[in-house]
Amino acid sequence: MTHTPDKAFYRAAILDPVSPSSWRYIPDGGLLVERGRIASCGPVAAVGPEAEVPPQELDGVLVPGFIDLHLHWVQHAVRGRFHGDLLSWLERHIYPEEARFADPVHARACARAFFADVLRAGTVGGMAYSSIHLEALRIAREEARGRWVAGNVLMDDGDRLPPHPAALLEEARAWGPDGYAVSPRFALSCSAGLLEAAGRLARELGCFVQTHLAESPAEVAAVARAFPEAADYTDVYDRAGLLGPRTVLGHCIHLSEREWNCLLERGCWIAHCPSSNEALDSGRMDLEAVRRHGIPWALGSDVGAGPSVSMLHVMQRFLAVHAAAGVSVTAREALYRATLAGARCLGAGEELGSLRPGRAAHFVLLPWPRGTRDPGGALREVMAGGPAELESRPLGTWLWGRRLAPPA
Numbered sequence: 001m002t003h004t005p006d007k008a009f010y011r012a013a014i015l016d017p018v019s020p021s022s023w024r025y026i027p028d029g030g031l032l033v034e035r036g037r038i039a040s041c042g043p044v045a046a047v048g049p050e051a052e053v054p055p056q057e058l059d060g061v062l063v064p065g066f067i068d069l070h071l072h073w074v075q076h077a078v079r080g081r082f083h084g085d086l087l088s089w090l091e092r093h094i095y096p097e098e099a100r101f102a103d104p105v106h107a108r109a110c111a112r113a114f115f116a117d118v119l120r121a122g123t124v125g126g127m128a129y130s131s132i133h134l135e136a137l138r139i140a141r142e143e144a145r146g147r148w149v150a151g152n153v154l155m156d157d158g159d160r161l162p163p164h165p166a167a168l169l170e171e172a173r174a175w176g177p178d179g180y181a182v183s184p185r186f187a188l189s190c191s192a193g194l195l196e197a198a199g200r201l202a203r204e205l206g207c208f209v210q211t212h213l214a215e216s217p218a219e220v221a222a223v224a225r226a227f228p229e230a231a232d233y234t235d236v237y238d239r240a241g242l243l244g245p246r247t248v249l250g251h252c253i254h255l256s257e258r259e260w261n262c263l264l265e266r267g268c269w270i271a272h273c274p275s276s277n278e279a280l281d282s283g284r285m286d287l288e289a290v291r292r293h294g295i296p297w298a299l300g301s302d303v304g305a306g307p308s309v310s311m312l313h314v315m316q317r318f319l320a321v322h323a324a325a326g327v328s329v330t331a332r333e334a335l336y337r338a339t340l341a342g343a344r345c346l347g348a349g350e351e352l353g354s355l356r357p358g359r360a361a362h363f364v365l366l367p368w369p370r371g372t373r374d375p376g377g378a379l380r381e382v383m384a385g386g387p388a389e390l391e392s393r394p395l396g397t398w399l400w401g402r403r404l405a406p407p408a
């Protein structure tokens, strides 16, 4: 062995995101891990003397663990299985599937499978929707591995009702303000009263808010009918006090200029989910508008509409969808939006999403041609493939410096 549990020194190529337009690429890199944190990262010749042990050679490139800013862990088992437009997809397939999470045995088995699969795919954290059931959310808390923010979806349409407020508050406090997200599913599944209560709860807890905004044209039209007093879809959430710098809005595809400005003023984040938008034929997020307004955003898989928990697949679809529309996108930006951007959204930019010293040693080994001079081209090759095969493309995932998936 070339390392102890306390200390490990790896030699591999290193690709570390810095910003949407820059990364640090080290063809012959060294990564020193001490007590679960990154102690040093740079050219192997520079890190070596500090390591005081010989390096363990890894055949590939090390990147930070991925952050998935939008997914539904309770839809993991049926990811990519159903299609149709958003509203019929929810009614016909997703609501019945999520109803099964009333059963704790089912919830436990699914939670274990979910966290094992995302680690296998290189994802070490993110923001997740649970079902309406508090017990399933508690089980997810017990089974979670990595840095997850989560919340039970809130709905009050038909017989789908929110949990008892006291019980919800207790579970939310167990996750804490940095771990819980008040999660009204979307405007159409909530009354104005429930949205206002959700806004009050988020302020009281000081936690995150996550919801969906303007995913499909039919949804936008139905929201206008259901909330005639609101100026537009974004205003429905704004009036309820749900928009702020800890709010993450999924999709944001069909927005007006007024709405973009509102999101900017409130400091909201967007979770951009290109693979899901393709699967449900929802349209393309106006990336040019997001850039023009300077709204912060990161990538999400939106499993189960999205067909894969692999952030490599999401990055691939991000590049393909916008390039097809003639918009300039780069592998650099794809990697940043799948790692450091999401970490910053979670308030964890100094902890996750980068291989800088002091960060948690959560990283992923990807296949990489030796002696690569063009990291952008090589990364595009790494993310080529179908949704299922990309879930097992990583050669290893480390959490707190321990190799978890697949075993060494």
Ligand SMILES: [Zn+2]
Residues within 6 Å of the ligand: 070, 071, 072, 212, 250, 302
């Ligand atoms: Zn979603």
